[in-house]
Amino acid sequence: MDKLGFLDGVARIAVFVSLLLALFLLTVKTENKLANRLFACFIIFSAIDFSGLLDYSFPLEYVNLEIFRSTICLLEMPLIYLYVLAVCYSDFRLKWRHLIYTLPFVVMNVVFMPRFYLQSGIVKEQFIAVYNQMSEVYFFQILIELQYWFYIISIFLILKKYREIYLENYTNPSTSTYKWLFQMNCVFAVMHSITASKNLLRYTASRDTFLWGNVLMVVMALCVICWFVMKALNHPELFRGINSQLQLTKDFLPEENDSVTEVVNNQDEVISAQILALKNYMTEKQPYLDPSLTIQELANQFNVPVRDLSILINHHMNQHFFDFVNEYRIQKAMNILKDQSKNQLTVLEILYEVGFNSKSSFNTSFKKHTNLTPTAYRNAL
Incomplete structure (x- = not known):
């Protein structure tokens, strides 16, 4: 099997397992339903992200969906951020103001509009052919980096405050929630650092090296998602949130x-x-x-x-x-x-x-x- 075929096979497995885990999270009975739903949405969007590695191409009349699909990744970290809030604070609820976290996703699609979404089919084909050299794509990659590290740091700050409030107001079950979410955020930071390094190979290394980098990242991402879900299901005592109104x-x-x-x-x-x-x-x-x-x-x-x-x-x-x-x-x-x-x-x-x-x-x-x-x-x- 050639490298593209192998990557396609791994991506198909990742998409299937991710959707299966998401379905399970959406249907399993649990006290913290909001946290499960947010995490399930994150897994679904991750599966959509993985689907970009499948060996297929959209018909010309639906080529807009390919660019739209690629921007879905800008919704993943906001979902993780909201998931952390839902786990840490038992009284957390989604509100209309949380839609502001979709702003990078909206901005990116607006940026693509003049030279892609509003153009004819031939122009769109030419855009896709030189996709990696387009200025919009450079902006896209910079936006991803800024957004990702903004949420990584924000989550660490939330966990710091959560731990301080917990120690001042509670005694059991230890600080298990803090430790779990801290580990999760560290894994996200490491994974994204590797992903960013892999993306540089697009411009500095051979195509084969870049393809194997994609295979490695999909396998690692799939293992991490499985670990997250199994941890949540096997240790439900981790997710006993505190009241967000408590002060230090x-x-x-x-x-x-x-x-x-x-x-x-x-x-x-x-x-x-x-x-x-x-x-x-x-x-x-x-x-x-x-x-x-x-x-x-x-x-x-x-x-x-x-x-x-x-x-x-x-x-x-x-x-x-x-x-x-x-x-x-x-x-x-x-x-x-x-x-x-x-x-x-x-x-x-x-x-x-x-x-x-x-x-x-x-x-x-x-x-x-x-x-x-x-x-x-x-x-x-």
């Missing part, structure tokens, strides 16, 4: 000035008393045993406004709520591991007893506080 403590702290500093200094004793009362409450009532404890729930139990509790823990105690609660869980786990009468309990039973619901997050937190794994700590005793 630093966002509602008063600005530092002389008068505020003086008031804060005068309140040191009050703050110390509040911290002591909170620690006593945590020790006596043990609210941390609830694996789904949030700062809002603890504020309700402790009978203080959630904003005051957030400032007390995240600012005055200089701890994330996440670490504050897990310290008590780890201390209780250490006491159980020391108790000879409970040495029949397994590590899994202990982690559930102290409020964790994930072995990986328990091991990570335990090692962070003791520099040992739970098993190593028990053996050391």
Whole structure:
């Protein structure tokens, strides 16, 4: 089989598998339907993108569809960006203003209009024949690069804020969502870097080298999409979004000035008393045993406004709520591991007893506080 035939075969498999995965995402029952639909749309547009590598050509009367198909890639990263928002924030909804993310796609098709869409069939054929040398195509490639890296950076910024809000307001299931989406975005960055390098081969290397580059990229893209879908289906606990209305403590702290500093200094004793009362409450009532404890729930139990509790823990105690609660869980786990009468309990039973619901997050937190794994700590005793 020649290279073009091999590329065509790989592309057909990629298109078929992508559409199959998209269909599955659209029909599978899940709590986060919006995220699944956005990701399914991304996969469908990726399949349309892959179809450009098939060994076919549009009839002359439908040649407009080929250029239109090539611009579909400008909708892929906006969909991933919206997907990340839908996964991170449980109250995220699509609104009309989100149509602004289609602007590069619209602009690119407008740019193609004078010298392609509005021309006769013969002129269109000539345009396609020298497609890679047209100024519109150079603009297209620059637009793709700018758009891609804009969304990559934007997603990293969203994840940074998500992680900070999560640590200040939640305790479980660890930061799994952040880690997964961070990995996904890193993969996109690496994949696009390779794709951009491959596209340079169009102008600097032989046609055979460029074709093999296309084969490699389609195979890699297909593997990545399968990995994304399998990860989402096998680990539904990853996608428990937070409320987008939550603020970071630093966002509602008063600005530092002389008068505020003086008031804060005068309140040191009050703050110390509040911290002591909170620690006593945590020790006596043990609210941390609830694996789904949030700062809002603890504020309700402790009978203080959630904003005051957030400032007390995240600012005055200089701890994330996440670490504050897990310290008590780890201390209780250490006491159980020391108790000879409970040495029949397994590590899994202990982690559930102290409020964790994930072995990986328990091991990570335990090692962070003791520099040992739970098993190593028990053996050391």
